[in-house]
Amino acid sequence: MKLNKIKSFAKNIRKNIIFTAYKAGAKSAHIGGALSCADIMAVLYSDILQFKKKNIIDDNRDRFILSKGHACLALYSALVEKKILKKKDLETFEGDGSNLLGHPIINKISGVEFSTGSLGMGLGLGVGVALAAKKKNKSYKTFVVLGDGECNEGSVWESVLCASHFKLDNIIIIVDRNNFQQTGKNSKIMDLKNLKSKFKSFGCEAIEVNGHNINQIYKSLKKIHKNKPLAIIANTIKGKGIKIFENDNNWHHSIITKAIYKNINKEL
Amino acid sequence: MISKSNIKLWSSLGMRATFGLIAIELANKNPNLIITTSDVSTSAGLDRFKNKFPEKYIDVGIAEQNLIGVSTGLASEGYDVISTTFAPFQTLRCCEQIKVNLGYMKHKVCMVGLASGLVLGNLGFTHCSIEEVGVLRSIPNITIVSPSDTLELYKVLNEVFNLKGSFYIRLTGGSNSKIINKSDYNFTVGKSVELLSGQDVSIIGCGNILGNCLEAANILKNKNINCSVINMHTIKPIDKDKIIEISKKNKLIVTVEEHNVIGGLGSSVAEVLSSEKHNCILKRIGINDFYSSGGSYEYLKNIYGLSTEKIIETIASNI
Ligand SMILES: Cc1ncc(C[n+]2csc(CCOP(=O)(O)OP(=O)(O)O)c2C)c(N)n1
Numbered sequence: 001m002k003l004n005k006i007k008s009f010a011k012n013i014r015k016n017i018i019f020t021a022y023k024a025g026a027k028s029a030h031i032g033g034a035l036s037c038a039d040i041m042a043v044l045y046s047d048i049l050q051f052k053k054k055n056i057i058d059d060n061r062d063r064f065i066l067s068k069g070h071a072c073l074a075l076y077s078a079l080v081e082k083k084i085l086k087k088k089d090l091e092t093f094e095g096d097g098s099n100l101l102g103h104p105i106i107n108k109i110s111g112v113e114f115s116t117g118s119l120g121m122g123l124g125l126g127v128g129v130a131l132a133a134k135k136k137n138k139s140y141k142t143f144v145v146l147g148d149g150e151c152n153e154g155s156v157w158e159s160v161l162c163a164s165h166f167k168l169d170n171i172i173i174i175v176d177r178n179n180f181q182q183t184g185k186n187s188k189i190m191d192l193k194n195l196k197s198k199f200k201s202f203g204c205e206a207i208e209v210n211g212h213n214i215n216q217i218y219k220s221l222k223k224i225h226k227n228k229p230l231a232i233i234a235n236t237i238k239g240k241g242i243k244i245f246e247n248d249n250n251w252h253h254s255i256i257t258k259a260i261y262k263n264i265n266k267e268l
Numbered sequence: 269m270i271s272k273s274n275i276k277l278w279s280s281l282g283m284r285a286t287f288g289l290i291a292i293e294l295a296n297k298n299p300n301l302i303i304t305t306s307d308v309s310t311s312a313g314l315d316r317f318k319n320k321f322p323e324k325y326i327d328v329g330i331a332e333q334n335l336i337g338v339s340t341g342l343a344s345e346g347y348d349v350i351s352t353t354f355a356p357f358q359t360l361r362c363c364e365q366i367k368v369n370l371g372y373m374k375h376k377v378c379m380v381g382l383a384s385g386l387v388l389g390n391l392g393f394t395h396c397s398i399e400e401v402g403v404l405r406s407i408p409n410i411t412i413v414s415p416s417d418t419l420e421l422y423k424v425l426n427e428v429f430n431l432k433g434s435f436y437i438r439l440t441g442g443s444n445s446k447i448i449n450k451s452d453y454n455f456t457v458g459k460s461v462e463l464l465s466g467q468d469v470s471i472i473g474c475g476n477i478l479g480n481c482l483e484a485a486n487i488l489k490n491k492n493i494n495c496s497v498i499n500m501h502t503i504k505p506i507d508k509d510k511i512i513e514i515s516k517k518n519k520l521i522v523t524v525e526e527h528n529v530i531g532g533l534g535s536s537v538a539e540v541l542s543s544e545k546h547n548c549i550l551k552r553i554g555i556n557d558f559y560s561s562g563g564s565y566e567y568l569k570n571i572y573g574l575s576t577e578k579i580i581e582t583i584a585s586n587i
Pocket of ligand 1: 032033034036068070071117119120146147148149150151176178180181183238307308330361
């Protein structure tokens with residue numbers, strides 16, 4: 001693992017998120033929840049996910065599913081860093097006829113495995129993809145990023161139960177635990193209490209890490225989890241990387257004006 | 269309260285924010301009211317309501333199936349419940365809960381689907397809602413209303429708990445929505461409103477897209493094509509009498525809706541016409557059963573033939 005490489009990857013993701021949100025103008029963008037998972041995405045895309053850039057739809061590629069689809073700017077930005085998308089593509093974000101809408105649209109050759117955006121659907125897809133790997137004797141892994149608010153959805157827990165029932169040791173669930181959802185703190189809207197013990201009691205190997213510590217994220221993703229799924233609760237800060245956005249849920253879905261852009265761009 | 273200034277204010281706020289304002293008024297009048305949501309108070313203009321009436325506001329988290337379960341339980345104990353979230357999550361996500369709890373058992377809940385139709389086009393089709401009327405129409409015991417503007421939203425919300433059965437109220441348009449009804453008028457669930465009279469063509473529309481229908485009719489008038497424009501705010505039960513009446517009068521009926529042409533307003537009108545003797549043809553303008561690329565509201569309206577210009581084209585080429 002090359003710490004500095006991943007750190008600069010994460011920095012570039014954040015830059016691209018801010019740049020794209022700014023360019024989107026009045027169309028608005030989901031900013032807070034994209035920034036909170038930027039470090040997770042950086043580790044995944046720079047060092048963990050195995051795929052061939054020349055043949056991105058190769059059957060043996062690792063699968064990545066952004067179940068919290070509204071954080072698509074983090075995904076698009078990671079794909080730009082991997083040169084699967086062009087930086088210029090970001091300027092079409094949410095534009096007429098664009099492939100890069102406010103939620104990911106399935107587009108395998110551009111690295112988007114599924115259309116997400118309706119919360120609570122991504123993990124079920126991941127379980128199916130991981131089951132297929134078992135049936136076909138393939139060694140690819142499936143990584144699914146969930147929001148903590150998203151874990152309000154019962155369907156998430158149906159899928160966790162299912163992943164553990166089928167002993168899927170080839171699926172890794174990462175919860176972006178930023179303690180906020182759309183309209184406030186998780187604890188106010190729907191208290192999730194102890195997520196780690198919940199995943200454990202559903203039969204997963206579960207660990208909790210600092211979701212902004214590259215080393216910890218990397219190590220957790222490498223953790224051995226024989227005969228069971230791995231659930232990583234990544235403790236993060238919504239809006240991480242831009243001081244005025246951090247833990248301020250007004251930036252869940254918002255507009256970056258020119259004045260704000262000038263101000264915060266220095267921070268990156 | 270209905271006033272000239274509120275009509276202006278509401279339409280500029282759009283249906284979602286106006287819903288939040290009306291909710292406060294409703295709660296002041298109705299001690300029995302409870303509003304349930306799924307982590308979308310901000311998107312439904314309910315922040316003030318939430319602060320003002322914390323005991324009348326229940327957020328079940330991002331869990332729409334549970335939303336219908338909890339709302340039904342409250343309703344079964346005598347509360348007047350309005351549930352709300354974005355249209356796809358308010359309807360399709362919890363469709364079987366709606367069927368069993370509201371349709372089959374006939375418990376009464378008023379569901380408000382936010383930002384339905386195409387207005388969230390740049391978020392993609394997970395967030396557009398072009399299917400739900402068709403699905404809900406096939407469930408007995410649910411009245412479906414698509415208000416033409418914010419004033420009509422006010423009127424229907426004030427009627428809902430005087431009437432029997434569950435409701436689905438479909439909010440369309442964005443902020444700066446079009447004013448369809450310039451001043452107070454008689455509103456009855458199930459009874460359409462003739463906004464404009466003309467002897468050549470009848471345009472039947474619902475929702476804020478009626479703004480485009482009225483524009484089209486006014487432009488066509490200059491080309492000597494006289495259109496009636498009918499606000500069919502209630503899609504179910506549909507105003508059969510009115511449809512039969514115009515089918516005897518006009519050669520061309522055009523339905524206009526921000527919904528799949530399968531299952532929505534156009535289908536409802538076709539169902540009525542199919543069992544009547546008449547002399548007209550029906551053209552259904554709406555989403556032609558495909559998911560297009562995403563983009564702005566205007567972009568999508570244009571793709572689906574729902575822009576003013578495209579409505580004019582369709583009428584002019586079919587008359
Ligand atoms: C099924 C569904 N219900 C509601 C929404 C609207 N919505 C979009 S983001 C969001 C909050 C998500 O919270 P979380 O998963 O914690 O994401 P984060 O705070 O990290 O952005 C909600 C309710 C949705 N997209 N899908």
